[in-house]
Structures are given as structure tokens and as C-alpha cells.
Amino acid sequence: MSRNTKDKRTAAELPPELTQARRFGKTRTAQSRALLEDYVELISDLLATGGEARPTDVARRLGVSHATAIKTITRLKREGLATGLPYRGVFLTETGHALAERMRTRHRLVVNLLVALGVPTEIAEADAEGIEHHVSDATLKAFSQFLQISASTRASRKS
Amino acid sequence: MSRNTKDKRTAAELPPELTQARRFGKTRTAQSRALLEDYVELISDLLATGGEARPTDVARRLGVSHATAIKTITRLKREGLATGLPYRGVFLTETGHALAERMRTRHRLVVNLLVALGVPTEIAEADAEGIEHHVSDATLKAFSQFLQISASTRASRKS
């Protein structure tokens, strides 16, 4: 029990199969969070624009049945991301709101990057809806730096 | 029945909620294909390097139990992507092989793009494992063009 109590070794020295397994595991986790993230972002959107988020609207925007939406919203509540009383619409908790903000930023950054690389807006928007859930903070930062640089390059070329 | 038999109208003129619903739907589809894509790519890998793809190896590389791997492999067979007899390892059909090649290309391109944007390799590799399944052909092309351009830019700067 003396060595490796925590095992903080990073990829390089580990068996390659373990590294790969870890990557796949991360992807599975991201997968399972993705749906919640989309719901929260969407609810936040509805709340911001219309002042309320009704399950029906959520369902229509997501393209699922209202029963499905309600069930997932129940899960949101169970996981402490949303609140709301029966027949009274959905609201976000502090955590939910924070997550929504994070997702909104991600979403926009991913779309902007794709567009900057020449992807048509509509396609960028569609791809981003999936990609956003798999972009780590490090990658997100890289995106944002690239966007800044390419913006300033464009600016300086104008002179 | 005269109008809109096929409804080929593209996003612009459609109700925005429908557009959004369509995007989410695409993402859901991609999600459900993602696992098969990873399996097929991995099997192809094992086949290429070791000559055989045993369920146990697949399981270990993916970080799931062998029972899970076997079940998913059954699904691969059911969907015409893989073959193989009991106790005899897994092989890929023509379609399976083609999909594996497509995924390998995607995977590499996504990793290369991320690295080109300054993401550390290990993180790029991890993120790509999720992103690759949500990158449309149009976006993929944009990635590859960006990589070409940035490569040639680097080359010409050397002169």
C-alpha cells in the first residue's frame, strides 16, 4: 500500500490500453451529461426570452414527445439542476444556471470556431450541438485563442 | 397533398423551433451511431496490428466488461458491420471495414486540427474520441483545408 495510493501518473508511462480505456470512459461520461446540458441550456434560453419554460415548449424545441421532456426534467430536478412545482413550469437552480451559462459560452465558441474555419453557419450550428459536449477546457481555450488571433490578424491586414 | 410532399425547404424559411429540433435530432442520431463507430474502428485496429480481434481485448481497450463488449459485438453483427463464429474472434464486413476507414480518417483529422490549434496531444486525443462522431463532412473538409493552408504557410515562412 506504499506505492501508487493515488496513481497520479499521467498517460505517458501507463499501459497504452489503459490510456485508451480512460479516453473512452471520458467520452461515455460526456455522453451521459450531454442531454442534461442541452436541456439546461434550452430552459435557460426560454426563461431568458419568454420569461417561462414550459415542458411543452422544451419538448417541441428538442423534437421529442412531451412525456419524454417531462421525464428528463424530473431527472434535472433530481440532480439539483432545476426546480418547479406541478403545472407551474420549470426553473433553474443556481447550479443549473451556472451550467447553462457554461454551455452557452461553449456553444458559441464552437460555432464561432467552425465558422472561422469556413463552415457554413447552419452546418456549424448543427455540428456544434454535438461537439460542444466533448470539448475540454483546454481545447476551449485553444479555440478562443485562435479566434482572437485570427481576429487581430484580420484587423491588422486592413492597415 | 399538392404542396410540400417532400418538404425540401432548408432551415432559413422554416419555423426556428423546427430547425432547432432537427439539429437536436441529428445529434441524437450521431450519438446512437457513435458506439458502433468506436467498436468498428477499434476492431479494425486490432485486426491490423495483431491479426485478430478478441472480445476480451476489445473490452479491455474500451474499459468495459467483456459481457458488454460481446453484447455490442452482437449488435455489430446484427447491423451487418461484423462477422465471426463463436469462440473464433471478430471480423469486419465490407461495410464495417469501410466505416472503420472513414472513422480512422476522421479521428486523425480531428486530432491534427486540435493539435494545430495548440491543444496538447493527449487532450486532443481524448477530446477527438467524442468530437469525431459529430463532425459533418462539410466540417471535416474545412478542417482538412485549414490544415493544408497552415502547413503551406509554415513551409513558405521558412524561406
Added chain:
DNA sequence: ACCAAATTGTAGACAAGGCTACATTACAAG
């Protein structure tokens, strides 16, 4: 105040993807 329509909720089914525990088969060492 009433009623019809919209919204919300509930029930029950199904497939996918994960797990553990147990059963079977193959293989290699002796």
C-alpha cells in the same frame, strides 16, 4: 360559471448500454 382545448402528468412498453454472476468452451502445460 362553464366548457373545450391546451397543457401537464402517469403508465407501460421497448431498445441500448452498462454491470455482476455463473456456465461453457478452448488451450496449453504437465
Added chain:
DNA sequence: CTTGTAATGTAGCCTTGTCTACAATTTGGT
């Protein structure tokens, strides 16, 4: 050729995410 071990397969359970069908509630128009 026996036998122990590794690999493979099977069974049964759980959760998530989807649906349809039906029930209950709320709400807006008269």
C-alpha cells in the same frame, strides 16, 4: 490425456431515453 486457466458466452438486473395512450389539471373564451 488430464486438468487448470483464460476466454467466451449467457442470464438477469439496472438506468437512461424514447415512444404511445390515457388521465388530470389549468386556462381562456363565452
